[in-house]
Amino acid sequence: MSTTPTTQRYRSLGDHTWQDQAVCHPSEYNPVDPEAFFPGPDEIGKIATALSLCGQCPVRLACLDAALEGGETHGIRGGLTEEQRAPLHENLAKRLDYGRVNAAIAGRDIHLTSAERRAVVLAGYRHGVSAERLARLLKITEDHAQKLYRETRRAIRNRELQQAACGTERKAGTGTGYRRSDDFGTAA
Secondary structure (H helix, E strand, O other): OOOOOOOOOOOOOOOHHHHHOOOHHHHHHHOOOOOHHHOOOOOOHHHHHHHHHHHHHHHHHHHHHHHHOOOOOOOEEEEEEEHHHHHHHHHHHOOOOOHHHHHHOOOOEEOOOHHHHHHHEEEEEHHOOHHHHHHHOOOOOHHHHHHHHHHHHHHHHHHHHHHHHHHHHHHOOOOOOOOOOHOOOOOO
16 A cells, blocks of 8 residues: 555546546557446456556546546446445545535536535634635625525534533533523512
């Protein structure tokens, strides 16, 4: 297993330049049969060959992202078979990759899931990113960005109030965060 740190290069929207660096990309010096990446279910040799090539590929993660975001369910892509990618396809909307969030905050134009978009709003709010810049990053109107910041501010305030209330209950109650029935006095 390699211990060298790798930098994740997130694919920009509409970027296909990574394909030229792919091991599966046939060229004069790299005669790869593209059909090797579309084996039948019983073609174990072809599957092993394709997975071996993917294991050496410098743009494997970009390929996997492209396959997931493009809804491509056939063939071996990003070092995974169709069956291995199926759960990733199903859970794509729930993906929360903080590297992608940071790349978006830095201004990269990448595909974000709804969970990652919410994380961009929260990170932008906490780091003082203007509503105008947030609007550009998420490709929304400035009014919508301001609305998202208001909702975020409200959610943070409510969470802090709830945590403060839980802390008060623990001090007054049994230490579990829940009050016993006899802890409620009568109003005087």
